Amino acid sequence: MQKNKSLSRDLALASNITFLSDFKELTKMRLAISVVFSSIAGYFLGADQFSLLNIFLLAAGGYAMVGASNAYNQIIERDLDKKMNRTKNRPIPAGRFTVNQSFAIASFLTVLGLILLFIINPKTALFGAISIFIYVSIYTPLKTKTPLSVFVGAFPGAIPFMLGWVAATGEFSIEAGTLFMIQFFWQFPHFWALGWWLYDDYKKGGFFMLPTGKRDTSTALQIVLYTIWTLIVTLIPVTGLTGKLELSYIGAALVLLLGLVMLYHAVQLYQKRTEKAAKKLMLASVSYITLIQIVYVADKFISEWV
Numbered sequence: 001m002q003k004n005k006s007l008s009r010d011l012a013l014a015s016n017i018t019f020l021s022d023f024k025e026l027t028k029m030r031l032a033i034s035v036v037f038s039s040i041a042g043y044f045l046g047a048d049q050f051s052l053l054n055i056f057l058l059a060a061g062g063y064a065m066v067g068a069s070n071a072y073n074q075i076i077e078r079d080l081d082k083k084m085n086r087t088k089n090r091p092i093p094a095g096r097f098t099v100n101q102s103f104a105i106a107s108f109l110t111v112l113g114l115i116l117l118f119i120i121n122p123k124t125a126l127f128g129a130i131s132i133f134i135y136v137s138i139y140t141p142l143k144t145k146t147p148l149s150v151f152v153g154a155f156p157g158a159i160p161f162m163l164g165w166v167a168a169t170g171e172f173s174i175e176a177g178t179l180f181m182i183q184f185f186w187q188f189p190h191f192w193a194l195g196w197w198l199y200d201d202y203k204k205g206g207f208f209m210l211p212t213g214k215r216d217t218s219t220a221l222q223i224v225l226y227t228i229w230t231l232i233v234t235l236i237p238v239t240g241l242t243g244k245l246e247l248s249y250i251g252a253a254l255v256l257l258l259g260l261v262m263l264y265h266a267v268q269l270y271q272k273r274t275e276k277a278a279k280k281l282m283l284a285s286v287s288y289i290t291l292i293q294i295v296y297v298a299d300k301f302i303s304e305w306v
Contacts, residue, residue, distance in 0.1 A: 018096070022091040022096050022097055023105070025090055025091055026067075026070065026071050026074060026090070026091050026092075026097060026102060026105065027063075027066070027067030027068075027070050027071060027105075027109070028066070028067070028070040029067075031066065031070065032062075032063045032066040032067050032070070033063070034286075034290070035062060035063075035066045035160045036058075036059050036062045036063050036066070036160075037290065037293070038160040038161045038164070038183065038289070038293060039058050039059070039062045039160045039161070039163050039164040039167070040055065040058065040059060040164060041161065041164060041293040041294070041296065041297050042160070042161045042162060042163060042164020042165045042166075042167075042168070042176075042179055043055060043058055043164035043165070043167050043168045044164070044168075044297045044300070045164070045165060045168075045175075045179070045245060045296060045297060045300055046164060046165035046166075046167070046168030046169045046175065046176075046244075047168035047169075054120050054167060054168075057116045057117070057119055057120050058116075058117070058120060058124070058163075058164065058167050060112075060116050061112075061113045061114075061115075061116030061117040061120070061124075061128065062113070062117075062128075062160065062163070063113075064109040064110070064112045064113030064116065065109070065110070065113035065114075065117070065128045065131065065132055066160075067106075067109045067113075068106045068107075068109035068110040068113060068132060069131070069132045069135045069136055069156070071102055071103075071105055071106035071109065072103075072106045072132075072135075072136040072140070073135070073136065073140050074090055074091075074092050074102065075092065075099055075102050075103060075106065076136070076140050076141070077140065077143075077205070078092045078093050078099065079093075080144070080205040080206060080207075081093040081205070083204045083205050084201045084202070084204050084205045085201055085204075086198065086201055087205070110132060113128060113132075114128060114129060117167075120167045121166070121167065121170045123166050123170060123171070123172065124163060124166050124167045124170075127159055127162070127163050127166060127172075128159075128163065130156070130159070131155075131156040131159045131160075131163075132156070134152065134153075134155050134156045135153065135156040135157075138152050139152045139153040139156065143207050143208065143209075144205075144206045144207055144208065145208065146208055147208045147209065147210060147211050147212070147213055149208065149209075150187070150188065150191050150192070150195075150209060150211070153187070153191070154184050154185075154187040154188065154191075155184070157183065157184070157187050158180045158181070158182075158183040158184035158187065159180065159183075160183065161179040161180065161182065161183045161293070162176045162177070162179045162180040162183070164179075165179055165245075173243060174242055174243045174245075175242055175243045175244055175245035178233075178236060178237060178242045178245055179245070181233050181236075182230070182233055182234050182292075183289065185226060185229050185230045185233050186230045186234075186285065186288070186289050188222075188223075188226040188230075189223045189226045189227040189230060189262070189266055189281065189285055190282060190285040190286070190289075191209060192209070192210055192211065192219065192222070192223050192226075193223065193266075193269065193278045193279075193281040193282040193285060194209070194278075194282045195207075195209025195210045196210060196215050196219070196223075196269070196275070196278035197275050197278035197279045197282055199215055199275075215273060217270075217273075220269055220270040220273055221270060223266050223269060223270070223281070224263070224266045224267060224269075224270050227259075227262055227263050227266040228263065230259070230262075231255075231256070231259035231260075231262070231263060234255050234259060234292055235247070235252055235255060235256065235259075237296075238251070238252040246300075246303070247296065247299055248299050248302075248303055250299070251295055251296070251298075251299030254295045255292050255295055255296075258287075258288050258291050258292055258295070259288065259292075261284060261287075261288070262281070262284045262285055262288045265277070265280050265281040265284040266281055268280065268281070269281050
């Protein structure tokens, strides 16, 4: 009898661990955490006084909204995910989650996320709702139809950094718009590098990620040009034209240095046009957006203390 109870506990524990692992994959935990990081960075930039409650609500609500978007995405693309090596073992195509289970999780996260963001302020919830709608209803269907899906997907993808400012201030202003632009333009070299690196796998699923649909000179050139534009947009706050969103000369120098590293990898991709070069650019772009957000926040606090 005791052995049976012990076995039941072990099975229940294993089942819970498996569910948690699949939940993390369904919601793309690492991606969701990076989005939450952007939101928190935007909040720190916008806030004059910090509310631990609002930071928690923003983090939890942001994760819920991103997790819901990813879950809906995997429901819609479940048959295509079976065709690609990197996605065929996801919970739905692998049969560990049913469509109904996944839809229930996504719906719960959507409602939970909207409630948590609404408690902060209605505008934060509104932008969260817009983000999930565009991602699921427009971007996801377009991925198999046109390379313009990257342009459409850049809109919800650019909201998190800006969302933090709106959560802190309750207003969409030139500062929030600037944060939106930074993350908006950054996504083009990032996702095109990803699309280049995983081109063959995306092709199996019928996804159009590159601007020309091919790994060619035109695509490589556009990656370089959008990387340059991303760097320029990121430096705009040093001009003093973006309201309360400011960047010191030292902060701008650090941002420029980080941008030049990313640009170096973009040029390397243009010259070599290999999967390895594309992967390096993709990783460099992830480091870039994370580090410039840290620089922006650190620059604000250092400037206030000096």
